[in-house]
Amino acid sequence: MFSKACEYGIRAVIFIVARTEQGKRAGIKDICKEIEAPEPFTAKILQNLSRMGLVSSMKGPNGGFYVEPHQAQLKLIDVVKAIDGDKLFTGCGLGVKECSEDKPCPIHHQFKAIRNSLQEMLENISVRELTEDLSNGLVFLKK
Template structure:
């Protein structure tokens, strides 16, 4: 559903959030190790998010990525749109250019319901909430299953 860039970006920002309350600035290497993501690709994503003021960063030996107070109200929807754009929320499920209520594609009605539900989910979830689920152990960002 989301691009790989968006998946890595979401996981990275949630991880940064989960460590933020400890006052830690995280380097890309540490973030990528924890979320099982490629370092160079994730660094580019985080740099882009920093330019859009969705995460903060500082350079130098004590530098890294962190969440600032002006970013605390960020919703998952903000992050998805920043990385993937909004075409997922307004396009045709089959990719048709002229799909509309008046000229629907075969899955128009069902896709509209799914798209609206996804938009609500992403708008209702804050990254802070998701990070708290990870911090408390209710959710994980790891792709490795521990048994």
């Protein structure tokens, strides 16, 4: 459902928030190792998220990515929309251009329910909430 960029972005942000809560910044090499993502692609994603104010970064030997307290409360939907936009929540499940309530595709109503449920979940969970289980070793960011 998410693009590869969005998958890497979500996993990277979760890792960055967890690392920030440990009082550390996350370097791009560490991030990519921990989420099993290609470095140049992930660096580009994180640069965009930094420009948008969803994460922060600092250059230099003690630099890396981190989050400010207000950024740690960002919702997953903020990351998804920043990377993939909102087409996932408005587009047709089959890619039909004219799909609508008036002219639905064969899976319109079923897909709409799934799409709405996904959007609700992403709107209601903060990235910080996801780091608790990660820090406790109950969930993982690697395949």
